[in-house]
Amino acid sequence: MLSTPLGEGAELTTMEPWQAAELAAFTDRHRAHLEPWLPWTYVVHDEASARRFLQKYADSQARDAGRIFAIRLDGELVGNMIYRLFDTEQGSCELGAWLAPEAQGRGLVTRAAGRMIDWAVDVRGLSRVEWLVNPANKASIAVARRLGMTHEGTMRSLFEMAGERHDMELWALLDHEWRETRGR
Structure with missing residues (x-):
């Protein structure tokens, strides 16, 4: 399996359809923690979904338009990272992440996102990386800040989830800003 080490027994690995049972079990275990933030948790209920x-x-990966990865700690699935959008023509992508509560506070999402930004900017030549986050999700906003992203604004009432309308903050990072951030 392809993987990128994140340190301290953690790695970023591929995540593919044949691993559906593992994702379904992860989602079931952590549904209450994930549901406030992630619309997909309302449609993933079993191995088939x-x-x-x-x-x-x-x-999406076959079209070069998005990808999903697993964050593993000592081999166990503890979260995921995605290129929710990946647009080489426009030179931009959107990252997303989720993590089990017991894996939080170790810098896993920040390190995994950093590896994904490195690849998007250095290998694929993208100019812009975006991070969309619910304004109440303070942990995710902290990741955006640690990555050196800039809060560009809040999109009000952007989407409906569980019968409620939700705002989303847009955080972004430009390629030259990332290179400066890494240089420090």
């Missing part, structure tokens, strides 16, 4: 979710990203 997890397979459809992962297949969507496999199809």
Whole structure:
């Protein structure tokens, strides 16, 4: 399996449709923690729905339009990272992440996002990386800040989830800003 070490027994690995049972079990264990932030938790309920979710990203990867990865700690799935959008023509992508509560506070998302930004900017030549976050999700906003992103604004009432409208903050980082951030 392809993987990138994140240190301290953690790694960023591929996540594919054949791993649907693992994602379904992860989602079931952490649903209450994930549901306030992630619309996909309302559609992933079993192995079949997890397979459809992962297949969507496999199809996106085949089109060079998005990807999903696993964050593993000592081999166990503890979270995921995504290029929710990946647009080489426009030179931009959007990152997303989720993590099990017991894996928080170790810098895993920050390190994984950093590896993904490195690849998007240095290998693929993208100019812009975005991070969308619910304004109440302080942990995710802290990741954006640690990555050196700038809060560009808040999109009000952007989408409906669980019968409520939700705002989203847009944080972004430009390629030259990332290079400066890494240089420090």
